[in-house]
Amino acid sequence: TQAKEKDVPYFIYSPESDLISERRIKLALDLANAIRNNELELYHQPQLFSNQTHITPSELLIRWKHPLYGFISPDEFVMIAEETGLINHLTTWVITRAAKHAKALVTFGIHDFHFAINVSAHDLSKDGFCHEICNIFKRHNLLTNQFTLELTETTHSLDSETFNKNLFDLSEAGFNLAIDDFGTGYSSLTYASDHPFDDIKIDKQFIQDFFNSEKHQAIVKATITMAKNLDLNVTAEGIEDGVTLELLKELGCDKLQGYYIAKPMPFNEYLKWRSPNFETHTKIGENLTLDF
Ligand code: C2E
Ligand code: MG
Ligand code: MG
Ligand code: MG
Numbered sequence: 001t002q003a004k005e006k007d008v009p010y011f012i013y014s015p016e017s018d019l020i021s022e023r024r025i026k027l028a029l030d031l032a033n034a035i036r037n038n039e040l041e042l043y044h045q046p047q048l049f050s051n052q053t054h055i056t057p058s059e060l061l062i063r064w065k066h067p068l069y070g071f072i073s074p075d076e077f078v079m080i081a082e083e084t085g086l087i088n089h090l091t092t093w094v095i096t097r098a099a100k101h102a103k104a105l106v107t108f109g110i111h112d113f114h115f116a117i118n119v120s121a122h123d124l125s126k127d128g129f130c131h132e133i134c135n136i137f138k139r140h141n142l143l144t145n146q147f148t149l150e151l152t153e154t155t156h157s158l159d160s161e162t163f164n165k166n167l168f169d170l171s172e173a174g175f176n177l178a179i180d181d182f183g184t185g186y187s188s189l190t191y192a193s194d195h196p197f198d199d200i201k202i203d204k205q206f207i208q209d210f211f212n213s214e215k216h217q218a219i220v221k222a223t224i225t226m227a228k229n230l231d232l233n234v235t236a237e238g239i240e241d242g243v244t245l246e247l248l249k250e251l252g253c254d255k256l257q258g259y260y261i262a263k264p265m266p267f268n269e270y271l272k273w274r275s276p277n278f279e280t281h282t283k284i285g286e287n288l289t290l291d292f
Contacts, residue, residue: 028084035093042097044270046262050249056274057114061264087122095133099140116148130169144174152180153187171196193230204238211243224251
């Protein structure tokens with residue numbers, strides 16, 4: 001129904017849409033302040049490399065605790081940020097915060113990390129995006145190859161010259177590039193292999209209920225086989241049980257992620273999760289409040 005509403009040039013009143021839009025307007029207005037007022041935080045969801053045990057990668061997921069509404073899903077406010085043009089501001093905050101987390105680890109001698117950061121297709125449509133984020137990482141002396149940028153392909157209209165230049169430049173700069181939510185929307189293996197992507201991340205809708213769904217197993221199997229032939233790494237997200245985890249490992253998934261392994265958690269908890277050395281992570285947590 002949302003798509004339908006977008007197609008019509010006038011506003012159809014309904015009490016429900018009024019309520020939704022009121023909330024949306026309030027969120028749009030509050031988001032700019034939230035970025036300034038420390039209402040946002042980056043959580044880490046641990047991942048596993050199936051062929052490495054020493055590196056403990058994580059995906060960084062934004063969390064917003066709104067003073068009135070409580071926790072709001074990024075699925076809701078990232079879209080609002082995209083529609084209102086706040087997304088570039090939000091992404092800059094995310095990248096800066098991620099760089100701080102990484103820098104905190106490096107400062108305490110922890111170098112075996114890999115962070116996956118979500119960026120929006122709208123970000124890549126902005127001139128100089130690559131340059132801007134490279135500067136942030138350079139300023140913190142961080143290696144770009146320790147970061148994956150995850151991108152959800154939502155519409156082909158974003159496949160512009162600027163978008164492709166940014167994508168190419170980011171790849172040249174050393175970032176690992178992934179297509180997120182693969183199998184939904186417009187993403188295809190042709191698209192992935194025609195652009196400088198390194199990874200595809202199979203959408204969780206195919207992974208959930210994996211064991212019981214022959215159809216999903218067939219889709220995932222075929223995707224992995226084709227991706228491998230095209231030299232793309234495969235990540236599976238949304239793994240919620242041990243049977244699925246073992247099956248996906250067997251099928252050759254390179255990176256694994258899901259509630260069964262661990263849920264998204266605050267940075268401090270992630271540090272505890274990855275390292276049993278309590279003293280170190282307490283110090284890192286304290287230092288994070290300082291400006292690196
Ligand atoms: P995504 O990038 O596909 O992230 C994976 C989502 O699946 C996350 O939801 C994560 O919490 C959830 N998830 C992980 N494992 C499981 C599982 O085993 N079961 C289930 N049911 N869910 C699982 P989350 O954190 O709510 O984020 C939703 C989406 O919001 C993300 O999807 C991403 O598209 C977007 N997002 C999150 N953080 C950022 C950000 O910093 N920047 C941008 N641009 N988008 C972000
Ligand atoms: Mg993601
Ligand atoms: Mg996504
Ligand atoms: Mg996803």
